[in-house]
Structures are given as structure tokens and as C-alpha cells.
Amino acid sequence: MKRYGSFCPIAKASEILSERWTFLIVRELMLGAFHFNDIRRGVPRMSPALLAKRLRTLQDCEIVSTTPISGGRGFEYRLTQAGEDLRPIIELAGHWGQRWARSKLPPGELDPGELMWYIRRHFGKIGLPARRIVMQIDFTDVRRMKRWWVLLEDGEADLCLDDPGFDIDIYLTTDLLSLTQVYIGDLSFARAVSKGCIELDGPRDLLRGMPVWFARSRFADDNPIWVD
DNA sequence: GCCGTGGCGATCAGTCACTG
DNA sequence: CAGTGACTGATCGCCACGGC
Known part of the structure; x- marks a missing residue:
């Protein structure tokens, strides 16, 4: 030191x-x-x-x-x-x-593993259905760690890189930059979906609540700068 | 005297192989 | 899984030097 x-x-x-x-x-x-x-x-x-x-x-x-x-x-x-x-x-x-000191999110700062690890910790409790939810996340623009499974149960989230074998409730397809922007608060979840940056498939009632409970950084609401 | 530059050795950080 | 050790490249700190 x-x-x-x-x-x-x-x-x-x-x-x-x-x-x-x-x-x-x-x-x-x-x-x-x-x-x-x-x-x-x-x-x-x-x-x-x-x-x-x-x-x-x-x-x-x-x-x-x-x-x-x-x-x-x-x-x-x-x-x-x-x-x-x-x-x-x-x-x-x-x-x-x-x-x-906000990042402009250059490619060198984007990492699917790091992002998913952060996301795992920041799912909201409000609006999240009480039952277990299995979400499959596919990145369209990465080679390694392209597909993830997120298991949400009892307010806890688990991450898998191998198929956990459960029925999938939600399929989410996106690119690394968009999901990072959503997580960090530069892009709202709803806007990302309407722009086509995030594609969703699953029961409509489940998807409707996602903008509320999908993981965001605890600093995401600070001084927002929306990306369009 | 002050400031910028370059050289050099020391230290630090990253990678990889390895251990128990 | 939870580290450790060796090696290598990068960075830092110090000093000398030259220009103004």
C-alpha cells in the first residue's frame, strides 16, 4: 500500500x-x-x-x-x-x-457475464409474481456467453449458462448494448421494447409487469439521460 | 527557477499453469 | 473451488538534462 x-x-x-x-x-x-x-x-x-x-x-x-x-x-x-x-x-x-463520470458504454466496457451478474442482484420485488419464473435471455451480438437462463423465485435470482431444464416462461432477445443501457438507466425497458431493442415472448400478463420488476441499477434513476 | 522530456530501475498488474 | 507462483509487460517515480 x-x-x-x-x-x-x-x-x-x-x-x-x-x-x-x-x-x-x-x-x-x-x-x-x-x-x-x-x-x-x-x-x-x-x-x-x-x-x-x-x-x-x-x-x-x-x-x-x-x-x-x-x-x-x-x-x-x-x-x-x-x-x-x-x-x-x-x-x-x-x-x-x-x-x-457516466460511461458512454464503449464496446470495451461491455461484458455479458458482468452485466448478467449485476442483473441477477437487482430484480425488483414489486410486481414480481409469487411463483417461480424462468427467463431465457439471448444476446444477438456476442459469441461467448450468448444464452442465459434466469430463475426467479422467492425474491431471489439464480443464473445459469446451461439449460436448467425448466419450462421457459419468458424469452428475451436483445443486444449487449441495449440491455446494458436498460440496466444502467440510459434506456427505459418499455422504450427498448417499443424500439425493438428488446424482443419478448411469453404470457402477456407476465410481460406487462416486466418494466416494473426487471433488473435495473440502483443508480438508474439518477439524472436520467434517455437514449433514443 | 520553472517546465517539459527522456532514460532507467522498481513496482504493479495480468496471464497462465499449477496445487490441494 | 480457492487460491499460489512464475513470468512478462505496463506503469510509476526519480533523476538528469535542456530550453526558455
Whole structure:
């Protein structure tokens, strides 16, 4: 960790938090990723070696605590009180980023795996039917990770890259950019459908509710810029 | 004195293979 | 699955130098 050689609390916080990837690791822990590979899925461009190193640093700084996984290798990672106290800071950083550092979504920042992992965590509870819903999502413009299945049940979402074997309720076909725009809040779900960026197939009553419960970033409503 | 540039060594990050 | 280690390329920090 690089030191600023200052007693200033902002400098001390920056020494820990401004290291590359650290903010994103804390974000993953905040969102409920407690195992090494869960955290990895949220930061897919980070190498496992570096993730292990950053987790050790966070542990040394008493932001993260570890408990050995019973009957297995590795640890369960949890935020300590110091880590939990970062929650409003991370939230504020997200709101700030959405307003002032918003991505123009160049191809290099689009990744189906990362998007689907984010989407998995952000399905709305309101309007979502109580029964299990199986959705098949097809990307028209990617080679790898082209087809996904999302299982929605009891307010939880599971992702599969292999056919889970259930009857499909909703077929959703789209391109990577459009779904990313919908998720990040640059394009409304209804507008994406009316423009033909998202094609849907399934029972009409189920599709009608989708603009309400389909996953969107928690920052999607900040300073919206609608794309037409 | 200030500023920009270039060279060089140290450090960091990413990739890949590997382990238990 | 949950890491570790070796290797390599990229980046950073420091210093010297030259132009103004």
C-alpha cells in the first residue's frame, strides 16, 4: 500500500481505498458476495492473485474479517464494522459516478457475464409474481456467453449458462448494448421494447409487469439521460 | 527557477499453469 | 473451488538534462 506520509484522515482513507479494485471489492461484499469466487464474478477483469492480495490488505486494515469455510478450503469474507461504515461512502460514489463520470458504454466496457451478474442482484420485488419464473435471455451480438437462463423465485435470482431444464416462461432477445443501457438507466425497458431493442415472448400478463420488476441499477434513476 | 522530456530501475498488474 | 507462483509487460517515480 502506498503511503502519503500525512496524518490527514482523508489521506489515510485514500491509502486504503484508492488502490485499484479495492472499492469494487468492498462493493461486492456490500452486495452479499462472501466467497472468493462470488467476489471474483463481480470483478471479472481482476486477476485472482490480485484479489487474494487485496483481500489480505483489507483484512490487515480490519475492513474485512475472515472465517474458514467449514469442511472446505478458503474463507468466508465479511465486512467488519469499519467495512460496514463504508456503505454510505460507496453509495454516494455510485450516485456521483452516475451523475458526473457516466460511461458512454464503449464496446470495451461491455461484458455479458458482468452485466448478467449485476442483473441477477437487482430484480425488483414489486410486481414480481409469487411463483417461480424462468427467463431465457439471448444476446444477438456476442459469441461467448450468448444464452442465459434466469430463475426467479422467492425474491431471489439464480443464473445459469446451461439449460436448467425448466419450462421457459419468458424469452428475451436483445443486444449487449441495449440491455446494458436498460440496466444502467440510459434506456427505459418499455422504450427498448417499443424500439425493438428488446424482443419478448411469453404470457402477456407476465410481460406487462416486466418494466416494473426487471433488473435495473440502483443508480438508474439518477439524472436520467434517455437514449433514443 | 520553472517546465517539459527522456532514460532507467522498481513496482504493479495480468496471464497462465499449477496445487490441494 | 480457492487460491499460489512464475513470468512478462505496463506503469510509476526519480533523476538528469535542456530550453526558455
